Amino acid sequence: MDLKERLKRLNSIPKITPTHPSPIEASGSEEPLARRGEGGGDLRERLNRILQPEKVYRKREILPIEKLVEGQVISTSEGETFRAEESFPSHFRYGEMTLTEILDIPAYPAHLLLRDDRLRELDFRKALFLDTETTGLSGGTGTFAFMVGLGFFQGDQFVVHQLFMRDYSEEKASLSILQEILDSYQFLVTFNGRHYDIPLLETRFILSRRSSKIREMPNFDLLYPSRKIWKGAFENCRLVTLETRLLGMEREDDVPSEWIPSLYFDYVKTGDARKIHRVFYHNRMDILTMVALAGRIHLIYHDPQAARPRKGVEHFSLGRLFWDHGNREKAITCFETALNRCDDELAWEVMKWLSMAFKRTGRNEKARSLWEEMMEWPHKRDGHPCIELAKYYEHRLKEFEKAIAFVDQALAMTPSHREREIALLLERKQRLLKKKDGNANR
């Protein structure tokens, strides 16, 4: 029997309107399979079930993205893509500051925080806040950025555009729009974008044979300054942690980021946007948090008192940052505040930094009194104050015997495995003994 003949015979079987539920309905059915005709042998019904694509059954239940998310389908020479749009007025408050307040904070040396001189002129009005949602973390050529969230100040509003690929085929159109937007901004603001979003997008641009300036743009990546300031203040420095613990914000209907790839795969398969629309919310929140965080970093660096850091560790980190940037007086103020607000564990480190800051700014008596205070601690952590006092007595007061006593104390508290430290202490002691003898012989 040839194929034509077989088709003819199949078509001659009278058509029966399917009485069984759709695959979706069936999945929730309590009815045993056998009674639903699974083993019944009705060929037409079985063929219907096999041949009809799932989407035909589901069609009436599909809610496209255009119906769930405010935005529009954009036509480009590369095809269509979807763009969600939302605007926030200047008085919109996110965290402690309004958007206008964030814009009004005087410029601070972002180039020092990121070690990129091009950020000297950073201006949030010329910056594009960028965050992508992707089909995975691996970042290889198989990973798509199916959503690119872009935030920018426009007039007295903050606008968020989200380029969304309704299908993989819409990537070219999305990238062409992205390329245009990138061309009209001078700076990029991201969170870990330097090692994630930017390389990923660059790969996508290359694969679609497009040139892009994304890699060359000065990037104010908030992760690094955040770590510098808040490392140790919270359990980690993830964006969501900073959002909750630092900015005091709570998300209402968020999706965990690890769900995002599978939500997108489901969306592409079914075309139903009911679950994926929460990813728009997730991405929008990430962008707004970046703005608030950028403002916070801006403020805390420009005016620590106004930013009111709550924890000692924040003041301590800030102090080290100021010290590194050569702002010694601000650093000392931060260390002093940190000392009043931290536990014993941190206080030891703060006292080390503060005493050294006193020493290097010529406030030797203040330094000495701190080292002496450290010597009174019941659980000394290291020989730092002993060694510093030994130097002080040797070079400032020329009291070699006292200096030797401090070296001995340092030796007593240095664990035996720290051989180099011990060797240095012994060398110091030898030198002091010589000096002492020289003095005695004079």
Added chain:
DNA sequence: ATCTCTTGACTCAATGTATC
């Protein structure tokens, strides 16, 4: 899970500073 840079600890060399 994957990737890759930053950070901190450590060492060594160069430079700066104080003292005789």
Added chain:
DNA sequence: GATACATTGAGTCAAGAGAT
């Protein structure tokens, strides 16, 4: 000016941390 010591910077390595 010579010397000794302190400080700073550069280089190396391993571990940690963030993105979906």
